[in-house]
Amino acid sequence: MRGGNNQFTLKSYKKLFESLYPQLCVFAYKYLNDLDLSKDIVQEVFLKVWEDKIAFENESHATGFFYKSVKNKSLNYLKSKQYKSTERYELANMEAYETEEFYMSEAVVIETSAVIENAISTLPEKAAKVIRLSIEDYTNNQIADELSISINTVKDHKKVAYRKLRSLLSFLTVR
The missing domain is CATH 1.10.10.10 (Winged helix-like DNA-binding domain superfamily/Winged helix DNA-binding domain)
Structure with a gap:
C-alpha cells in the first residue's frame, strides 16, 4: 500500500482511488443530493491526501479516513454561506446528518453494497x-x-x- 518512504506509490494510490471512488461518491450524494458536487468533493479529498502525502497504517485505516473526510467536507459545504443562500437550508436535516448513527449506517450500507456488487x-x-x-x-x-x-x-x-x-x-x- 505504501512505498518505501512510508507514503503511497502512484500505482497503489490509483488502486485505492479506483476501489473507493464509486462508493465515496454515493456516500457524499447521501448528504448533498447532487452527483456532480459529490464527485467534486470526493476528488478534492483524494487530491488533498495525495498533496499532503498522508500515510496510513493499513487499508482499513485509509478507508475510514476517506469516509470521515468526505463526510466532513460534505457537511462543511452544507454549512457554507454559498449553499445556504442558494438552497433550502434545513437545520433539522443538518443535525440528523451530523449524527454518528447517520454516518455509520450510510457507510455500512454503501460498503456492503460494494461488496455485494463485487461478488455479483x-x-x-x-x-x-x-x-x-x-x-x-x-x-x-x-x-x-x-x-x-x-x-x-x-x-x-x-x-x-x-x-x-x-x-x-x-x-x-x-x-
Whole structure:
C-alpha cells in the first residue's frame, strides 16, 4: 500500500482511488443530493491526501479516513454561506446528518453494497444480469422477457447465482 518512504506509490494510490471512488461518491450524494458536487468533493479529498502525502497504517485505516473526510467536507459545504443562500437550508436535516448513527449506517450500507456488487460481478454474465434485475424487483417473467430467455432458465441462473453468492458472502451473515 505504501512505498518505501512510508507514503503511497502512484500505482497503489490509483488502486485505492479506483476501489473507493464509486462508493465515496454515493456516500457524499447521501448528504448533498447532487452527483456532480459529490464527485467534486470526493476528488478534492483524494487530491488533498495525495498533496499532503498522508500515510496510513493499513487499508482499513485509509478507508475510514476517506469516509470521515468526505463526510466532513460534505457537511462543511452544507454549512457554507454559498449553499445556504442558494438552497433550502434545513437545520433539522443538518443535525440528523451530523449524527454518528447517520454516518455509520450510510457507510455500512454503501460498503456492503460494494461488496455485494463485487461478488455479483464474479458470476457468469447471464446469471449476473438475472440477479441485478431481480434486485431491481423484476419478476421472473419480466426477467425472462428482458433477457429473451425462458422462465426455467431464469430460475436456473438464480439457483446457480444464489449458491455462489451464499458462499462468497457468508462472512456477512450474523451468527
